[in-house]
Amino acid sequence: MTESGGEMDPGLDVAPASEPVAVQEALEAPAESLSEYLSRWWLKVRAGDLGSLPIVVGLVIIAVVFGVLNDNFFGERNFTNLLLQMAAVSTMAIGIVFVLLIGEIDLSVGFVSGVGAVVMTLLLRPDDPGWPWWAAIGVALALTTLIGFGQALIITKAGVPSFVVTLAGYLIWSGVVLVLTTQFTTTGTIRIQDPTVVGIANDFLSPLWGWIVGGFVVVGYALSQLQTARSRRSSGLIAKPLPLLGLQIVGLAVVTFAGVSYANQDRGVPTVTVILGVALVFWSFVASRTRFGRHVYAVGGNAEASRRAGISVDRLRIAVFMIAGFMAGVGGIVLASRLRSVATNTGGGSLLLNVIAAAVIGGTSLFGGSGRVVSALLGALVITSIQNGMDLLGLASGTKFVITGFVLLGAVLVDALSKRSRSARGVA
Amino acid sequence: MSDAPLLECKGVSKAFGAVQALHRVDFEIRRGEVMALVGDNGAGKSTLIKGIAGIHPFDEGEIYFDGERVNIHGPRDAAKLGIEVVFQDLALADNLDVVGNMFLGRERTRWGFVLDESSMENAAQETMEGLSVTSLRSVRQTVAGLSGGQRQAVAVAKSVMWNSLELILDEPTAALGVAQTRQVLDLVRRLAEKDLGVVIISHNLHDIFEVADRITVLRLGQRVALLERSKTTQEEVVHAITAGALDHVPGMADAGADGG
Numbered sequence: 001m002t003e004s005g006g007e008m009d010p011g012l013d014v015a016p017a018s019e020p021v022a023v024q025e026a027l028e029a030p031a032e033s034l035s036e037y038l039s040r041w042w043l044k045v046r047a048g049d050l051g052s053l054p055i056v057v058g059l060v061i062i063a064v065v066f067g068v069l070n071d072n073f074f075g076e077r078n079f080t081n082l083l084l085q086m087a088a089v090s091t092m093a094i095g096i097v098f099v100l101l102i103g104e105i106d107l108s109v110g111f112v113s114g115v116g117a118v119v120m121t122l123l124l125r126p127d128d129p130g131w132p133w134w135a136a137i138g139v140a141l142a143l144t145t146l147i148g149f150g151q152a153l154i155i156t157k158a159g160v161p162s163f164v165v166t167l168a169g170y171l172i173w174s175g176v177v178l179v180l181t182t183q184f185t186t187t188g189t190i191r192i193q194d195p196t197v198v199g200i201a202n203d204f205l206s207p208l209w210g211w212i213v214g215g216f217v218v219v220g221y222a223l224s225q226l227q228t229a230r231s232r233r234s235s236g237l238i239a240k241p242l243p244l245l246g247l248q249i250v251g252l253a254v255v256t257f258a259g260v261s262y263a264n265q266d267r268g269v270p271t272v273t274v275i276l277g278v279a280l281v282f283w284s285f286v287a288s289r290t291r292f293g294r295h296v297y298a299v300g301g302n303a304e305a306s307r308r309a310g311i312s313v314d315r316l317r318i319a320v321f322m323i324a325g326f327m328a329g330v331g332g333i334v335l336a337s338r339l340r341s342v343a344t345n346t347g348g349g350s351l352l353l354n355v356i357a358a359a360v361i362g363g364t365s366l367f368g369g370s371g372r373v374v375s376a377l378l379g380a381l382v383i384t385s386i387q388n389g390m391d392l393l394g395l396a397s398g399t400k401f402v403i404t405g406f407v408l409l410g411a412v413l414v415d416a417l418s419k420r421s422r423s424a425r426g427v428a
Numbered sequence: 429m430s431d432a433p434l435l436e437c438k439g440v441s442k443a444f445g446a447v448q449a450l451h452r453v454d455f456e457i458r459r460g461e462v463m464a465l466v467g468d469n470g471a472g473k474s475t476l477i478k479g480i481a482g483i484h485p486f487d488e489g490e491i492y493f494d495g496e497r498v499n500i501h502g503p504r505d506a507a508k509l510g511i512e513v514v515f516q517d518l519a520l521a522d523n524l525d526v527v528g529n530m531f532l533g534r535e536r537t538r539w540g541f542v543l544d545e546s547s548m549e550n551a552a553q554e555t556m557e558g559l560s561v562t563s564l565r566s567v568r569q570t571v572a573g574l575s576g577g578q579r580q581a582v583a584v585a586k587s588v589m590w591n592s593l594e595l596i597l598d599e600p601t602a603a604l605g606v607a608q609t610r611q612v613l614d615l616v617r618r619l620a621e622k623d624l625g626v627v628i629i630s631h632n633l634h635d636i637f638e639v640a641d642r643i644t645v646l647r648l649g650q651r652v653a654l655l656e657r658s659k660t661t662q663e664e665v666v667h668a669i670t671a672g673a674l675d676h677v678p679g680m681a682d683a684g685a686d687g688g
Contacts, residue, residue, distance in 0.1 A: 235546035289542055291535045294524075298532055301521035308483060308519050309533030310504045369523035
């Protein structure tokens with residue numbers, strides 16, 4: 001085993017991988033110190049690899065501004081409201097993150113989510129045909145996934161840019177929503193009466209369950225981080241410094257438990273937050289830990305290189321658009337559940353723009369190949385809290401659009417400038 | 429060692445629309461040999477190696493690998509045989525780190541889908557050290573931040589890691605300075621000493637006369653010469669490149685398409 005020491009260059013110290021290493025020894029394996037890790041991180045930031053830094057700064061600014069301007073912004077009631085409001089946008093933005101990662105765009109997700117919501121609602125109508133909730137949801141999700149598949153087939157096989165195909169999809173599915181909702185009602189609004197479906201975005205966990213879920217999140221995160229660090233160390237590889245690991249775990253624990261306790265003072269942790277959390281963990285895992293996820297990044301970075309490496313680029317693109325369709329369906333169901341109904345404009349309005357803006361503000365590059373699934377959540381948090389805060393201040397719609405627009409512009413500028421700084425240093 | 433060449437192409441042709449890029453070309457490479465592939469722009473060098481690599485499969489002709497007839501319909505077929513190509517554009521994904529690029533398309537996994545990062549990182553590091561690539565700070569660096577020479581090293585290491593039997597290098601020294609060219613040429617000789625068949629495409633005759641054992645000259649999609657390095661001169665090679673005798677005189681349409 002290599003002598004323990006924080007001074008070693010990451011590139012040079014290699015312990016023989018085959019050597020069996022006990023856990024105790026493994027924890028003493030070469031690791032960089034916290035200060036080295038931080039200085040390396042700062043170096044990356046200066047080189048234009050900003051990671052989640054801009055978004056964290058942005059969130060702090062938003063919290064301070066609205067917290068000062070309005071007393072209710074930090075109220076318990078508003079906190080749970082925020083969790084409910086951001087759920088649909090976050091869910092759909094996860095799908096968009098995958099699409100952006102391969103350097104494509106999907107403009108249809110708004111109305112695709114509308115189609116899913118309307119179809120589910122129609123199938124649920126009592127006695128006509130009065131399907132059980134799981135069948136209606138299943139069919140709706142299968143349908144939105146199929147729509148993603150169909151659009152992707154045209155994009156890949158006919159070579160039409162995704163922008164145009166999904167723009168056509170935007171028109172088509174907005175028409176379908178309109179036709180379906182006016183076909184079956186005169187008012188254009190269909191109420192959802194199924195208690196399970198309404199409960200998705202209107203039920204809350206009991207305080208005890210809130211704590212249990214919170215504890216589960218923290219323990220799960222800690223175990224997965226420690227497992228990663230341990231396996232890297234036992235292979236003789238450089239791992240995150242333990243103090244930083246501890247800091248991250250404690251940080252997450254503080255945020256999670258503070259959130260649970262705060263939500264419990266109001267109605268509790270929303271059920272939909274748990275659904276969103278599961279989706280987030282699942283898709284983060286897919287993106288960062290699986291072969292499929294690696295290929296998504298590779299195709300976004302260099303599609304030709306991926307093709308030469310034997311990756312079936314078309315199949316991957318199709319799968320990604322199916323993910324976007326599926327997550328649009330989930331988001332549509334969440335939205336319909338929250339409003340307890342669907343209407344002629346379901347999936348319309350500024351939903352699509354909010355979803356794409358969330359992914360981009362979260363730090364996902366429009367140029368492809370760079371971004372993380374969690375950025376969907378962070379971006380949705382920014383968008384939703386700005387809109388929520390402006391609602392509290394009673395700003396006019398026009399003002400809200402203008403401000404949201406400037407936030408999006410700022411996010412895209414940060415992306416473009418950091419990319420320019422990266423390439424300026426990369427191709428020196 | 430068998431007497432059959434490691435790879436032998438017999439009468440391979442390839443057309444892109446009206447342009448006959450390759451016309452019944454024979455090409456062979458033995459184990460432990462550095463074969464240079466030279467020719468002017470548009471002579472068909474790239475088309476030949478893309479055919480061997482399965483990227484643009486040949487229209488006709490036969491390919492023998494270790495004396496056995498093989499079909500190469502895609503990059504995977506070529507990779508299975510142990511044929512690896514390092515293209516001039518290197519085909520690296522800038523946003524992935526060195527490990528991600530070296531294992532692209534052939535990731536090591538657990539349970540078939542979860543990446544085994546530790547094992548890949550170790551293997552990548554061992555390969556880099558085996559090739560005496562020392563300028564790299566960490567195999568976890570993204571490729572976007574590497575210099576031209578480092579990128580070339582990553583691309584070569586990526587190919588070597590797959591225990592390839594035949595390595596094709598497309599203009600490996602074109603973008604490099606003197607010292608780094610030296611390193612790459614040394615690397616090429618070392619690969620041949622490991623009994624690999626190495627094909628090197630280059631416009632730089634000086635480089636070629638330094639590393640190659642034999643030289644294949646293409647002109648207008650045909651092979652016009654196969655020369656032993658020790659029995660030829662740079663003048664002879666230049667003459668073959670510019671005025672080598674063609675077996676098949678291109679028709680008017682062909683000549684027009686070749687752009688003169």
